[in-house]
Amino acid sequence: MNLGLGQTIGGRYKIIRQLGQGGFGQTFVAEDQHLPGDNQCVVKQLKPVATDPLTLQTARRLFETEAKILHQLGSHEQIPQLFAYFEENQEFYLVQELIEGEDLSQELVPGQQVNEDQIISLLQEILEVLKFVHQQRIIHRDINPQNILRRKSDGKLVLIDFGAVKQVSTQILEGGNTGFTVAIGTPGYRPSEQANGYPKLSSDIYAVGMIGIVGLTGLRPHQLPLHPDTGEITWHNQISVSAELADTLDKMVCYDFRERYQSATLALQALTTITNNNNTNTNTTKTGATLVLGIASSIQPLLPKPRRFKLKRYQVLMYTGVIGLGFAASVFMVNAFKGANATDWYNRGETFLELKRYExxxxxxxxxxxxxxxxxxxxxxxxxxxxxxxxxxEALNAYDQAIQIEPDYSAAWKGRGKTLEQLERYDGAIKAFNSALEL
Known part of the structure; x- marks a missing residue:
């Protein structure tokens, strides 16, 4: 059924205007007539090509499963709520919260470069939402600037258009074919394994990393060349950024999905480390400068009047040494505090783990x-x-981080072996256990 303006579906949703149309169906803005006032929402129509009983039965099962997932995700304030889902005239409908705002393509304009601090902040906010999604063991599958809205009411980012719905609708369109051959996602933001129909959590990380590179360089994904031998994206010659951010983005967009951050939690952690390091360096500099000024003030009364006396060379060296020692002491104190604080958090983690309070x-x-x-x-x-x-x-990635820092860490090798065993990667598990035994 082709929906027209003014038509009512589900007995309550009156179509106001069309938002978009694609191979998987149409999207409309509608008004919920069962509620008072101006209650607008988004209606997505999914139209099966085949309507034989077997296809419709498969479609209903898939549609209900994905609707439950969308309802679960809608509990996050930066993901649209699912209000209803229903079938009418052998067609399927989703009713979701309408988000007023503009998408990120309005902020990431071709030819304009966004500064490093803004990009880090942007990626952190995206990853905060994506962390919730990944904690539900759900892959978004279509992260790109057009699927991230800047909400008009509060300026927060909202993640929309989950690719899982597109996968279900594509399967409906193709007559219930549930094979892993459908490539969901947007070219340029879709990594190779996802293009081949095998998305991972790290496939979403690739897309977020591409948003960061696009924002920094002012180029579109298709304008970024690939290394002829490795297939990795070549972008460092386009813009100057800190080595820490460059390394983080490179890891996010690695061609091999196993080399990327394995979840939004780990990618967010890497960006937060950059921010904390920057803040620590700034605070250290300020602390050192304050200490230098304090020392200078304290020795000022000891200095002769400039008009009557000129400092000798050994005196200049002495005062410079005192100031330098003071600055070094301030840096030492900041770093010592930093280390102790990390140990304190580690000890808390050990306590919570023993109590099985895992989160x-x-x-x-x-x-x-x-x-x-x-x-x-x-x-x-x-x-x-x-x-x-x-x-x-994610556990495997954490163990690998520990081993990278301390190659002789036998407990980490043992943990790696147990994790690989659970993943049924037995050859790797045996090697890890052997390393633990040798140590």
Whole structure:
């Protein structure tokens, strides 16, 4: 059925205007006539091509499953709520919250480069929402600037148009074919494994990393060349950014999905570490400068009047040495505090883990590595917690981080082996256990 303006579906949703149309169906703005006032919403129509009983039965099952997922995700304030889903005249409908605002393509304008701090802040907000999605073990599958809205009411980013719905609708369109051959996602933001029909959590991380590179360079994805041998994106020659951010983005958009951050939590952690390091450096500089000024003020009365006396060379060296020692002491104190704080968070994590309060344990370990990224025991603790939560890919990444920092960390090698065993990657598990035994 082709919907027209003024038509009512589901007995209550009056079509006001069309928002879009694609291979999977049409999208409209509608008014809920069962509620008082101006209650607008978004209606998505999914139209099967085949209407035989077997196809419709498969479609109903898939549609109901994905509707439940959307309802679950809508509990997050930066994901549209699902109000209703229903079937009418052998067609399927989703009714969702209408988000007023403009998408990120209005902010990431071709030819205009966004500064580093703004990009980090933007990616952090996207990843905060995506972290919730990944914690539900759900892959968005179509992250790109047009599917991220800047909400007009409060300026927050809202994640829309989950690719899972497109996969279901495509399967409906193709007569119930549920094989992994449908490539969901937007070219340029869709990594190779997803294009081949095998999306991972890290496929979403690739898309977020591409948004960062697009914003920094002012180029579109198709304008970014690929390395002829590795297939990696070549972008460093387009813009000057800090080495930390460049390394983080490179890891996010690695061609090999196994080399990327394995979830939004880990990618967010890396960006937060950059922010914390920048803040620490700024605060250290300010602390040092304050201390230098204080020392200078304290020795000022000891200095002769400039008109009557000229400092000798040894005196200049003496005063310079005092100031330098003061600055070094301030840096030492800041770093010492930083280390102690990381240890404190690690100890909290160990306590929470022992009590099997896994979410709190994970938060504590995360804080520890945010403060001290080279803190191997905290990465090990993170691995143990993720393993207990059965997030095996993320646990493997945490163990690998610990081993990278401390190659002789036998407990991390053992944890890696147990995780690979759960992932049924037995050859790798045996190698990891052998390394643990040797150590």
């Amino acid at each position: 709190q344990a994970l938060n504590a370990y995360n804080r520890a590595v945010e403060i001290r990224s080279e803190y191997a025991p905290a990465w090990q603790g993170q691995g143990k917690t993720l393993f207990a939560l059965k997030y095996y890919e």
